[in-house]
Amino acid sequence: MSAWLQTKSWEEAKEAIVKSKGVAIVPIGSVEQHSYHLPLGTDTYVAMTIAEEAAEKTGAVLTPPVWFGWSPHHMVLPGTVTIRPEVLSELTYDIIESLNAHGLNKIILINGHRIVNVVWMQICAQRAQSKLGCTVKIFDPAYMSKDIVKELGFGPVGHAEEVETSHMMARYPDMVHLEKAVDNPIKDTPLYSVDPTYEHDTLCYVPSTIDHARAAAKKSGGCTGEPSKSDARRGQIYHDHLVKNLVSVVEQLQNA
Numbered sequence: 152m153s154a155w156l157q158t159k160s161w162e163e164a165k166e167a168i169v170k171s172k173g174v175a176i177v178p179i180g181s182v183e184q185h186s187y188h189l190p191l192g193t194d195t196y197v198a199m200t201i202a203e204e205a206a207e208k209t210g211a212v213l214t215p216p217v218w219f220g221w222s223p224h225h226m227v228l229p230g231t232v233t234i235r236p237e238v239l240s241e242l243t244y245d246i247i248e249s250l251n252a253h254g255l256n257k258i259i260l261i262n263g264h265r266i267v268n269v270v271w272m273q274i275c276a277q278r279a280q281s282k283l284g285c286t287v288k289i290f291d292p293a294y295m296s297k298d299i300v301k302e303l304g305f306g307p308v309g310h311a312e313e314v315e316t317s318h319m320m321a322r323y324p325d326m327v328h329l330e331k332a333v334d335n336p337i338k339d340t341p342l343y344s345v346d347p348t349y350e351h352d353t354l355c356y357v358p359s360t361i362d363h364a365r366a367a368a369k370k371s372g373g374c375t376g377e378p379s380k381s382d383a384r385r386g387q388i389y390h391d392h393l394v395k396n397l398v399s400v401v402e403q404l405q406n407a
Contacts, residue, residue, distance in 0.1 A: 181220030198263030312376020317386030
């Protein structure tokens with residue numbers, strides 16, 4: 152039977168909640184431009200595929216994804232939908248409150264939208280823990296793969312680069328059109344980076360200006376990084392590593 156909550160009747164949901172030992176996984180991503188070679192929903196698909204496999208392995212309840220994210224810097228290209236972070240925080244809080252009311256009091260938010268979603272997710276999680284007495288964890292693939300990306304030979308975190316592209320090639324190959332990819336190598340920025348493996352500041356990130364985003368759009372269709380170096384084999388190893396870590400998080404909560 153599917154792990155997805157939306158596929159169940161309320162009676163099946165009741166059984167699944169008991170089986171889950173109170174753990175629910177909420178995938179959160181975005182709908183935004185991902186250059187010429189990846190779909191707009193890449194960030195959400197990434198969150199969904201990690202969450203689904205971990206839920207199947209652990210019995211955690213898996214909710215429908217929050218498809219949209221905060222993406223003001225990607226509005227330079229068609230198809231992008233950006234939602235204000237305060238709205239996303241309120242929406243996700245209501246999801247957590249509903250789950251908590253039914254006995255799902257250990258929530259894992261899977262962030263597929265890199266560092267841009269993290270701040271509002273932290274605010275939401277803190278509020279939920281304080282007001283509802285539940286436990287909320289944030290699982291971010293970029294941070295949860297810090298110990299393997301260099302071993303796999305991936306370049307720095309960018310946008311629609313070889314990490315995201317390789318992962319999508321492994322999990323959703325029909326959605327990837329690598330022949331359309333245009334490289335836009337990432338230049339070092341002293342003391343600042345969105346890459347969690349960077350030894351200096353990674354948390355003081357501010358979304359790109361429209362001018363910066365427009366330049367990337369003109370040069371590479373919105374990509375930053377080198378997607379031409381992507382391959383499905385490394386993408387699958389990366390995926391398996393993330394699933395293993397997420398399973399560990401779920402089991403820790405189930406056994407707490």
